[in-house]
Structure formats: structure tokens, C-alpha cells
Amino acid sequence: MTKAERIRQAIQQTKQRHKEQVPVVYELKVNLNSLSKADRKNLIALFSEAKWLYNHIVADIDNRLKYESYKLSEVEVKVGDKFETRPIINLSSQMKQSIVERIQRNLYALHSSKEKGNKVGALKFKREVNSIPLKQYGKTFKFTNEQKTKVKLQGFNKPIRVLGGHQIPEDAEIAKAELVRKASGIYLHVTCYIGKEDFLKVWQNRVNRKQIVKRREWKTFNQAAAIDFKPTGVVLSNGLKIEWKIEETPRLKRLQRTLSCKKKGSRNRQKVKQKVRKEYEHIVNVRQDVVNKVISLLYRYDTLIYQDDNIQAWHKGSFGKSIQTSAVGMIKRGLRDSLRVSTVLIDRFQPTTKTCSRCGNVQSLELSDRVYKCPACGSELDRDLNATYNMLKFVGLDRSEVKPVEHETAVKIFGANPKVLISFVQ
Template identity: 50%
Template structure:
């Protein structure tokens, strides 16, 4: 009986894995609405129990990580140790919390193998995410009434944002998130890859683009366009931080001000993400995107820490890497001298950071240095693409896979790459 059940699970996992190869993952955010005081108390209790359970397991990982059926846990209080009952956390929630601890341990092990100094897992003062493993069991959605049922809580919560989820989406696991502005449900869905690619292609223009990342202008395109945004800390945030410094740590007024600071930080983060989303949406219209793999972390540690933080430019390359499975994205090596090379004749010369116009000593052309760099990045990427296509045509797919970087995106099918070059190669 057990063998048959195990085989059935194995077969189901295999089918799911095969299905995922032709699907695209999307996460939709729903906000819990019209919460009463009792609802907030229950949700707060749920997150509190998640914190108790995690810290209880972390306190003695070797002995406690093997089990998840804890009905009560021991916590540390100012008076000593006391026991607390787990009332709202379901067995699947408990299991997922412990699985997260296992994943954290694996990450620490990998980091240690790379030669980094790592310590032990630390206790958390607050847990803000509760995984909901199985749709239909851990949580359910009632689309006709815009309601969501979370396991362990009898009441169905009204949610805002269900209209975002397409009808053909395959709903899987979810995450209950606690933010300063309220409670949210993040739902992981899988959409047919062909339909998503078709939607992107319908909006695309058959033109490639090179991108130069910068400080003054965050994105400079080879077409001459420049995208800039700068979202600094607000005056209200600075005022609240001053007020917090005068409050007694741990007092009620201290917690109230801290909560307001959290809301303000969330507001700033949302504005930065909105700017980033608009920039990525602008880039998705091009058939081929070429960008240099610059060390944004190095910029932040240098002279431009505040500018990098207030623009969130590091998220551009991260988002492009995730898009590499849907559109053609090429990353040029960070050590490629694109700023010093003329994009017209290929002449290389030294240029200081203060020089904003590139004056070529070879052909005499004068061009904005960032636009020149973006054009050179695109030129290098197209040369790399043509070189890869020649290797594939000569039957060297195995050799190519060994050379390609992990985050280089998809290079197959060959016909797609050829059409991109033929339709969009600029006369550089």
C-alpha cells in the first residue's frame, strides 16, 4: 500500500516537473480587506506562533528539526522560560516553517564551502512570512465572492486584487505576508509559456538595444533615450526617526513611532519598485537586450552608495536575468572596455569620468559617452551572438554550453537567434 502511494506521488511529481518546463511563474499580490479588531488579533497571533515555533526549533536544531507536530513550545521571557500553546498554526504550516530552517542551513553550508565565514542561525524577533504549502488545503480562494480561507482560521477574509489572476493560471502555493501597511496574500501561479511569449512578441519592435548603467542617468539606451529616477528618503521619515530617538526603547510610544517608520519605508520601497517596473516595461519592447554585467555592489561600496540606494539600480540586472527565459538578454563581460572604445571605428582611448562627451581620436566623431558605451555594448553582444550561431551551425552545441555563463539566458532555438540578428542588427 505504501509502495503504491509512493509511486503515485513520484509519478505526479514527474508530471508536474514536465508541465513546469512549458510554464512561466508569476506571483500575484492580494490585500486582506475590512479586517476587524478580532481578525487582526488572530493574524497577529498566527505570526507570533510562527516566531515561537521557529525560535524553539533553532534553539536546539539537532533534536527538534526532525519533528513538526509541536502543540506547545517553550519560549524565553523576562521572568525565565515559559510554555506557549500552538493554536492556529496548522500542521502543514509548521512543516513549511521547519523546511525553511532546513533551507537556511543548506544556504549556510554552501556559503561555508565557498570560503565565507558563517555562524549559527539566529533567533528572529519577528516573523513576517508564513508559507501556505498547498492550494485547496492550506488556503482556498472563492473567486465569486472575493474571499480567501486560511487554514486554522474559521473566517473567510475579503481580498482585493483577485481580478489580476488569469483564468488559465494554475494556482499553487501561497505566502501570508505581514507588512506595516497591512496583511497580504502572495499567490504563486503558473501560466502557459507560449501565451506569455506571444503577448510579449505582440508588443515588441524588431530592434535590438544596448543599455549602459549609470549614476546620473540610470539607464542610457543605444537609441539615445535616457531613463532617470531618484527617490530619496522623505522628510517625514527623517522627522519620525528624530522622534523615535527621543522615545524610551520598548515603550508603547516607541512601538507606535517604529510602526509609522515601517509604513514610510514601505511607501519609499513601493515608489522605487514602481520606477523599476516602468523601466523594465520600456525595455521589454525590444527584441534583443544587451547589458554590461557591472558590479553595482562595488559602486555602492565606493563613492555612490547613496545614489545606488535611492535608485535601486541593482534590481535592473536581476530583473533582466529573470526575463532571460522569455526574451533574448545578453550580458557583456564587466571588464569589456565599452566606455573607452569608439562604437563607430573601434578605436580605443583613455577617457576620464569627468568627460561626458566621447571625442574619438581615430575617426573624429563626437558622441555622448553613455550613448557610445550603450552602442558598443550592443555591438559586442551581437558579435557574441553571431559567434555562437556559427558554433551551433558547425555542430558545436556541447562546446558552446560549456562556454556559456549560467545567467546568459536561452540561446535556442537557433532560428530565433538568427531572426533577431537579421531583423534588428543596427549598422554600427
């Protein structure tokens, strides 16, 4: 057999084996403190080198995108108006090769998008490369102990300590990994193949655990609710109002001020930038937590009725503002994609705000009018609550008062969260 045939056969066998297995990705965190100063520097340098290599090839893609690019040991980097030569020291040839392949894939995606009739430009330069593919377990990376707490990376002499390796089952087939940089640190995303039976067992255990928890805590409300989404919260037709405040923290503001007076390209600027990234990641996590909790409350209703309004239009203004409004989009997506509740969408042009929910009179409201005052029947009602009553009417449902169980559950879910305010409107 020739070498090419042997490789083909090996690939065939792997494919056959993977049919009986399930791919699972485990996230392990690199313990940067365990590294020597030099190793830590080299590990972080991988990401800059990857960016330089990527941009070097993209800059002259016709001549530079070729298989041998993995042999490059120096690249041109644009600094200001000039080009400087930078050495590629830490990236191994296999890492370089996967970066070349990544460019090829991106180019291919661009081409097929063009064929579909989309307007596409050339491949763009990257400001940052935050992940480095590690193909071939055993070559580019390898666990050196049974507990999977130490990883040997190609190009590094000493193994690197990682957290979380114990999650990987003993007989899992480790396929590939990706070195990922986030603001909170460097991670290793390891893709493993585990047997379908093993996977089902793991899965079943998880489900069982969840069901036990659910039986104890999961209370459903057996009723429908209409929801009025606002940029900073929701109002339900039973009067429950949930508002969130996910803002730029004072720390972020301070850091951004500091950043603006640091010299471009300086070491200090890099340090502050890293702190800013970490703070952003924190705020994003806070938002995810709020979103999960709101969805968890809404899931307890049988049916949810809401209007398909244009969130995009809210998306103007500061980062703080946009992160709040984007939470609304995430909640809506969560509801839409869920199989647990049924949702009724009301057309966005339906005048739910302008109509009196008691007599049907229609009048325009200013944004500042918080109360709907009806000149026809004399009723006075909170603006948002009036909108939800109209939604209920639209699908032929009656409104209902908030029940103790709904109140209790809401308090239980959001009680400890200082970013969320629960109140009742009447």
C-alpha cells in the same frame, strides 16, 4: 491496507495527477478591515508566534528539533538578557509542524552547502518570520463560498475575507497556501494545480491580448545602440539621456526621525515601524516601475552594446543612493536574461571613457570632467556620449542620430513619470 500504506498510495496518486497539471500561484489580499478586532490581533500574532517557535528551536537545536515539537504550547523568548516564557496560542499544530519542517530543510541546506566546501556557521535566529505555510487544503485553510472570497483558517472561528479569489479557475485543485506578511498588508499565496489544457487556454488568451496591444503600440527601431550606464541613469549613443531620481521620500525621512525617538519595545514604535516598512515597499515599487520602463524602451533596439562595469563599487552610501544604483543592476540583468535583444558586452577594462572617439588619443579624466576635450584633434564631446561612441567603434558600428520615433516612444513611455527625466546630449 495499513494507514501508512494508504497514505503512500494517496501521495502516489496525487503525484500522478499533478503530472498532467500545472502549478499556478495566486496572490489574494486579506481584507483586514472585515475582521473583528480580536481576530485581526490573532492573525498578526501568528507571525510573532512563528518567530518565537522558530528561534526557540534554533536556540537548542540538538534537543528541540524533533517531530513532537509541534506539540509545544509555550516557548522561551529572549528579552534583553533574560528568558521569558510565552504561550503559543494561535498557531495550529499543523502550522507548527510546517515550521519545524522548515527548520529541518534549512538545516539540510546548510549541511549540503558545507559538503560543497563552503564555510557555513550554525543556523541563525530570525528577526522576523513573514510567511507561514498552510499545508493540506481543507484542514489548515478552506474557501467557504463558491466565489472564493471567504477563507476559513484553522484556529479562527469566522471566515476571513480575501480579495482576488475569482482568478482561481473553478475546477482548479487547490493544494497549499502560505500566509504572507508584507508592509502593505497580509496576503494569502494559494498554490493551485490546473489542467495543462486549461493552462494553455489561459496562456494563449494572454498572449493573444498582448499581441493585439503589441501590433498597435510596439515600435521597434531596427538599429543598434550603445549604452553608458551611470549610477543614476543611462546615456545612449544616439544622445538620448534617461535619468531617474528614486530617493528616500521626505515622508520616510520624517518617519525615521520619529522612529529614533520612540522608546524601544513600545507600541508607538511598532506603529511607526510599520509605516516605515510601507514606505520602503512603496519606493521599491517605484524603482521596479522605472526599471520596467527603461527595459521596455531598450528592448526596441536590435542590438545593445554596453560595458560590463562594476556596479558593486557604486553601492556605497545611503539607502537613497543604493536604491538608484541597484536599478542599474536590475536593468542589466533584464537585458542579459532577455531573448528579445542581442547584447554585446565590452570588457570592463576597456578604456571607453579615456579614449577620444575621433582620433583614438588616450588621456585620463577627472570624475568632474563632464566634457572630453581632446588635445590631439581638438574635438570636444560629452564624456558619456564619447564613451558610447567608443563602444560602437569597438564592435564596428557607426553612430546614428536620434530618430523621431525613438524620441516619441521615450516620451510615451516615461512621459507621466515624475521620477524620470529625459534629455538629449550633443
